[in-house]
Amino acid sequence: MRQKDIRRECEELWAKNKYYVLSKSQKAYLEIREYLKEKELDVLYLNEKIQEARDMKESKKDFRNAILHIWGYFKKKASTIEKQALFNILNEYMEGKNNQDVVIEYINTLLKRYPNEYLEKSILLTGEKYETMA
Structure with missing residues (x-):
């Protein structure tokens, strides 16, 4: 090749x-x-x-960082209420009141409202199991 x-x-x-x-x-x-x-x-x-x-353990700090990067795709389109909702969910996650799935679910709600082809392929959001490119 x-x-x-x-x-x-x-x-x-x-x-x-x-x-x-x-x-x-x-x-x-x-x-x-x-x-x-x-x-x-x-x-x-x-x-x-x-x-x-x-194979690494979950890192709240790194997960939060990734979500903030993804938020960058929505910040110009999303409403103040949508932004507040995401940050509330993210803070609850950081405090241990919910898990990553709740945050990802909300991001996917935003993704349905504001489609983005690049993000739609992200396995963090699709929950796709590990896929090798063999």
């Missing part, structure tokens, strides 16, 4: 998984981002790195 095709495959895989990885570990996210700047890429290596992130 040509390096150009490998790069495209890696970029597609990363696009689906980047917010999921960010929700687990900002450090892992930044490492993968650096790796993707390399001249030669390897899909199996990228898969391995994503899998390592998947």
